[in-house]
Amino acid sequence: MTVHRRREWELPEKAVTSCHLLVHRRKAMTVFGASMLGFGVINEAVADKVTYPPGDLSGTGRFDPGRPITPEQIVTTYNNFYEFGLHKNIWRRAQKLPTEPWTIRIEGEVERPITISFDDLMKKMPVQTRIYRHRCVEAWSIVVPWRGFPMRDLVKFARPLSAAKYIRVTSMSDPKVMPGLSIPYFPWPYREGLWMPEAVNELAFIGTGMYDEAMPKQDGAPIRIVIPWKYGFKSAKSLVKFEFIRHQPETFWEQTSPNFYGFWANVNPKYPTPRWSQAYERALGEGRVIPTQIWNGYGRWVASLYSGMKHDRHLFM
Amino acid sequence: MSTEQRPKRRHAVFSSPLKDRTGCFSWVKTICLTLCVAPALYIAAWWVAGRLGGRPIHQAMLDTGFWAIRFLVLCLAVTPVRSWFDWSRLIQLRRMLGLTAAFYTFAHVTLYAAQQGFDMGFVLGQMVTVFYLILGTVATLGLFALALTSTDAAIARLGKKWIGLHRLIYPIAVLSFWHFFLTQKIDIGTALVPAGLTLWLLLWRASAARSRRSLARLASLAMGVAVITALGEAGWYALYSGLNPRLVLDANFSFSRWSAAQQLTADFALILLLIAMRRLLSFTIVQSR
Numbered sequence: 177m178t179v180h181r182r183r184e185w186e187l188p189e190k191a192v193t194s195c196h197l198l199v200h201r202r203k204a205m206t207v208f209g210a211s212m213l214g215f216g217v218i219n220e221a222v223a224d225k226v227t228y229p230p231g232d233l234s235g236t237g238r239f240d241p242g243r244p245i246t247p248e249q250i251v252t253t254y255n256n257f258y259e260f261g262l263h264k265n266i267w268r269r270a271q272k273l274p275t276e277p278w279t280i281r282i283e284g285e286v287e288r289p290i291t292i293s294f295d296d297l298m299k300k301m302p303v304q305t306r307i308y309r310h311r312c313v314e315a316w317s318i319v320v321p322w323r324g325f326p327m328r329d330l331v332k333f334a335r336p337l338s339a340a341k342y343i344r345v346t347s348m349s350d351p352k353v354m355p356g357l358s359i360p361y362f363p364w365p366y367r368e369g370l371w372m373p374e375a376v377n378e379l380a381f382i383g384t385g386m387y388d389e390a391m392p393k394q395d396g397a398p399i400r401i402v403i404p405w406k407y408g409f410k411s412a413k414s415l416v417k418f419e420f421i422r423h424q425p426e427t428f429w430e431q432t433s434p435n436f437y438g439f440w441a442n443v444n445p446k447y448p449t450p451r452w453s454q455a456y457e458r459a460l461g462e463g464r465v466i467p468t469q470i471w472n473g474y475g476r477w478v479a480s481l482y483s484g485m486k487h488d489r490h491l492f493m
Numbered sequence: 494m495s496t497e498q499r500p501k502r503r504h505a506v507f508s509s510p511l512k513d514r515t516g517c518f519s520w521v522k523t524i525c526l527t528l529c530v531a532p533a534l535y536i537a538a539w540w541v542a543g544r545l546g547g548r549p550i551h552q553a554m555l556d557t558g559f560w561a562i563r564f565l566v567l568c569l570a571v572t573p574v575r576s577w578f579d580w581s582r583l584i585q586l587r588r589m590l591g592l593t594a595a596f597y598t599f600a601h602v603t604l605y606a607a608q609q610g611f612d613m614g615f616v617l618g619q620m621v622t623v624f625y626l627i628l629g630t631v632a633t634l635g636l637f638a639l640a641l642t643s644t645d646a647a648i649a650r651l652g653k654k655w656i657g658l659h660r661l662i663y664p665i666a667v668l669s670f671w672h673f674f675l676t677q678k679i680d681i682g683t684a685l686v687p688a689g690l691t692l693w694l695l696l697w698r699a700s701a702a703r704s705r706r707s708l709a710r711l712a713s714l715a716m717g718v719a720v721i722t723a724l725g726e727a728g729w730y731a732l733y734s735g736l737n738p739r740l741v742l743d744a745n746f747s748f749s750r751w752s753a754a755q756q757l758t759a760d761f762a763l764i765l766l767l768i769a770m771r772r773l774l775s776f777t778i779v780q781s782r
Contacts, residue, residue: 249547250547250548251547252547253546253547254546254547254548255547262678262679262680264546264547264548264552265544265545265546265552267546314678355750358749358750359680359744359750360740360743360744360747360749360750361730361736361737361740361741361743361744362736363736430735431735431736432679432734432735432736433679433733433734433735434734434735435733451624451625451675452623453623460547460548463610464610465609465615
């Protein structure tokens, strides 16, 4: 039996999803859907500055996103998941992804490589909820109530050797259900990576559900990473492998488009991509454009990780 | 005081899209109009059914933009297709197709503004500062100028100048495609197919008048465009991505997925086949007389 003792900074269940979304979620979605048809347009406006709450060092407000939770309808129907197609409208197609059974391989510089089923892993992990802002490199953002566990717990469970300096995660690649894999010149499978100090930072999270339900397939069922201070493409979906390695791994987008996307990919409004600015982001569901903040507003927890590094474009793309 | 006043000929500003020049009902124009309106209805129906995804305004903006490009290509295809199929009456569809491209462009820009909450300061600011939006803005203004001078009255008033003005459709097409290419995040296949078709049409126009009727000439142009498309695709990835251009070229010889050059080849083959059938048919008719 797993006894879960709540630590002081964890949110109690009731503080997680705002009541009107949780209790009246279906209704809220209907109202939202209707408003998108006729009047949704009118509400959109360009807003000025947003200040995120600094977060108290203990207690329930620790990771308060400072913005309303994005309607579930948007988060589950507007998805980048290139394995299923190069556009956002892939949620129907993604339902074909078989997620049961699901096995995860933990290997590389660890005491003992293992293969574990998703269900068995979940029995060993302290499941909790975190509401995070999520900023896509395409200049839109959402606020999502994730369920899952801290990535540092997975690292602890994996028992890495001291030689392990980075973690590489690999997404499922199943050509039977993923038409995107038929594009032969993309470096499939999707791979992402983190530097070990990033992976054990308390913000780094493993997502296994959202909005108090199991993870929808289009959002990366059954297991994904959630790295809120980096651009969304770092938060790889539907993971089948965690490798502990010595050297900085090559990642999917870094290989695909090295002028646009790098390994570090920390959010910073000051460093535009070669084609578009990162200064602002469209807050989906809020109907406004807001200024983007360095580290996506999570500097208090992560800025110190990079204090010894040069703060140039390299660190922010 | 003159006893006789010659009635001055008035040119219409609005003419019915269902009737031909002589004022008779035209099936060809009616069918064409239906096909022009169909994508808009389709997008609207998907919107209402909630099938445009999490950001319907954004998706409708992308879709109308793509349809604007498609109708632009169809408009440019009228003259070549007339010649290939000896179907001169097709000219009566050109204005409708061009106007349809302008209407979809208008919808595209309006939806873009809608997405920004009609904050026109922001919208106009973006349209004149972001490079790919500048391209789109210039193309849009050009297309609107052509649409406004498409009435019978404007054609009559502009006289010979009209043709010169409406040749602007070529630079407008180039700007539109440039804009289209720059909006693609990584995969440019979607933009390459209509671009290849347009290149084929333009190369045909540029050929000597005597070779224009030759099917062999048209086929060799098609092959050339397919090769240019494949090389262009690989070149784009070589310049703007970290992907191996060899793999991009190799993909043209694999059948796991239709590459842009393969799709174009299929399109070209179909059109050439139709032209050949048309020629064969008229040849048979002449022989039997």
